[in-house]
Amino acid sequence: MSTIHLTAADGVQTAAYVAQPKGTPKGGIVVVQEIFGVNAHIQEVADGYAAQGYLAIAPATFHRAKAGVSLGYTPEDMQTGMALKAAIEALPAPGVLADLQAAVDYAAQHSGGKVGMVGYCWGGLLTWRAAEQVKGLSAAVPYYGGGSTSDAERARTPHCPVLAHYSDRDHYVPMDSVEAFQQAHPEVEMHIYSADHGFNCNHRGAYQEAAAKLALSRTLAFFAKHVG
DSSP, X not given: OEEEEEEOTTSOEEEEEEEOOSSSOSOEEEEEOOTTBSOHHHHHHHHHHHHTTOEEEEEOTTTTTOSSOBOOSSHHHHHHHHHHHHHHHTSOTTTTHHHHHHHHHHHXXXXXXXXXXXXXXXXXXXXXXXXXXXXXXSEEEEESOTTTTSXXXXXXXXXXXXXXXXXXXOSSSOHHHHHHHHHHOTTSEEEEEEEETTTTOTTSTTOOHHHHHHHHHHHHHHHHHHTO
């Protein structure tokens, strides 16, 4: 486990947490953070994919606004994270997608295999965008991507297989928008869980163990099929 620096096409350097598997990697997985930075939880997620045999890399997608962000889950942390997200979203295109491209390129080079991406909340939204705009992705798995079911995001065309996880009690992603997304993208494999937003994060009160385990098993099967 180490921290490296990626260099995007525009020359901007971004920190990234890298977790190495034992032995030869099956492929690479890019883990895209929530609005709380590359904190202990996101590092644990990356470690989990490394334990499954993948080279896992979690780029600091706030780096263009602020370096070294690692937040908790208090209301104050939420406000800080939302402000940083807004700053990144306001960047001219391609913005943070250039950093995700650098992470995919790194994962491909250093794993020697195909690359998948998984993202949570804001990271889920970025993963959905990456499925259309980032080159070299073989699979994309957005978890409850905040904003991913909006009209503008539904208009995107993914260029790799997508598995999307949503939940039926998500105040940030209303079910009617999820249903509209599903109608617009029948090619996307979608699963809906009886859970709240953030159900995968065992550091949050919204954690739902059964849903998290089921979603992970489906994600691993999806990556086994499309990444290796």
